[in-house]
Amino acid sequence: MGALLSFFVVIVLVLLALAGIKGAGLYVLFGTVIPYAAVATFILGVILRVIKWSRSPVPFHIPTTCGQEKSLPWIKYSKLESPAGTLGVIGRMALEVLLFRSLFRNLKTELRNDGPRLAYGSNKWLWLGGLAFHWSMLIVIIRHLRFFTHPVPFLVKIIDSLDGFLQIGAPHLMITGVVLLLALTYLFLRRVFIPQVRYISLPADYLPLFLLMGIATSGILMRYFFKVDIIKVKELTLGLASLNPGIPSGIGVIFYIHLFLISSLFAYFPFSKLMHMGGVFSSVLQETWPITAV
Amino acid sequence: MYDAGKILIGLIIFLAFATFPFYSNMGKAVAKPDPKLDTPVIQQMKVKQCVESKEFMRAEHMQLLNNWRDAALRRGERLYKGSDGRITEISFQNQCLRCHSNKKKFCDECHSYAAVKPYCWDCHIAPKEANNEH
Incomplete structure (x- = not known):
């Protein structure tokens, strides 16, 4: 049920953009007003949320380290899992933020019938899916900076050409686009097919997945199938970034659908579980586990 | 606020990333790309028309060129039937570049604007620009 509800929300968003542009011609609303409002909501919302969290007293800092701690000199301690110095803490945090180390320890539990006895096993799929999604998303966002900067920074160009280095078709197939959609599909199917995960999944768990899937799908459709005049798109996006907005005529409706879904995600971000991004402030910094999500 | 120092530094870093497109474009006026169609060959044409419509070529030329590459070099098909027959x-080399002999003022104009680096020129010889300044 949660999945269906979230799915329909995204469908309604797509239809809203379609009707708004095709039916009512509300270009300024969908191309200027909503994107600005969404970005403002995102930035202010994230800051206020983090400040609100930081006001909660935390009487004890309880580090959830899980390795051998430093004690007697002849007992080897776990430098990264249970760091004793600043360098170790930085290393542990970097591993957590960049490689999701705590998720790497994710286990599956099942009740075996011979006994019955409880069995634990390694389960790396969530870690792999999560890592694939987050890194693809980061690279996709960096790639999109080519629409918001001029001249385009060297780093963005390099990432763009590495991402398309398979040189399949024209415009080149971007690896991260495919990985992003596959990872999202896995993260969704996992919620559907694992009974325990399905049981605890709420509409708020499915909505970000469907929104991101909608964004990735509309972007892929726009790049490879229903092409739009990319020069006009950059005129619009650069206009937004330089606070000199304008609406070039003749951009296909698929662009406005893509933009509206992104705006929706931005506006929804501070109120959703996606705030686990800002959760680093109250988790990793205080040496507890990060707020997990997706 | 607890851990105010660390959290404020973090929020400033967040702001720096989130508003990057805004402050990096502050006070900059970027000229829109203006691809030129004034080569001698085009000027002599009675009907100034590419193989497909202007709108189609703007959005789809990369796909068309890719299909042409596959057709000519991999299947040996050297004839293209446009949507108007x-x-x-x-x-x-002999068709596209005959008219659009001004790579810098035509191809590069939009490609550098959109930060696209097509690999056409890995194999093809770019037309000599000196001939185009009539």
């Missing part, structure tokens, strides 16, 4: 010889 006109038959054109498939040749980037």
Whole structure:
């Protein structure tokens, strides 16, 4: 049920953009007003949320380290899992933020019938899916900076050409686009097919997945199938970034659908579980586990 | 606020990333790309028309060129039938570049604006620009 509800929300968003542009011609609303409002909501919302969290007293800092701690000199301690110095803490945090180390320890539990006895096993799929999604998303966002900067920074160009280095078709197939959609599909199917995960999944768990899937799908459709005049798109996006907005005529409706879904995600971000991004402030910094999500 | 120092530094870093497109474009006026169609060959044409419509070429030219590459070099098909029925010889060097002999003022104009680096020129010889300044 949660999945269906979230799915329909995204469908309604797509239809809203379609009707708004095709039916009512509300270009300024969908191309200027909503994107600005969404970005403002995102930035202010994230800051206020983090400040609100930081006001909660935390009487004890309880580090959830899980390795051998430093004690007697002849007992080897776990430098990264249970760091004793600043360098170790930085290393542990970097591993957590960049490689999701705590998720790497994710286990599956099942009740075996011979006994019955409880069995634990390694389960790396969530870690792999999560890592694939987050890194693809980061690279996709960096790639999109080519629409918001001029001249385009060297780093963005390099990432763009590495991402398309398979040189399949024209415009080149971007690896991260495919990985992003596959990872999202896995993260969704996992919620559907694992009974325990399905049981605890709420509409708020499915909505970000469907929104991101909608964004990735509309972007892929726009790049490879229903092409739009990319020069006009950059005129619009650069206009937004330089606070000199304008609406070039003749951009296909698929662009406005893509933009509206992104705006929706931005506006929804501070109120959703996606705030686990800002959760680093109250988790990793205080040496507890990060707020997990997706 | 607890851990105010660390959290404020973090929030400032967040702001720096989130508003990057805004402050990096502050006070900059970027000229829109203006691809030129004034080469001698085009000026002599009675009907100034590419193999497909202007709108189609703007959005789809990369796909068309890719299809032409596959057709000519991999399947040996050298004829292209446009959507209006006109038959054109498939040749980037002899057809496209015959009219659009001004790579810098035509191709590069939009490509550098959109930060696209097409690999056409890995194989093809770019037209000599000196000839185009009439």
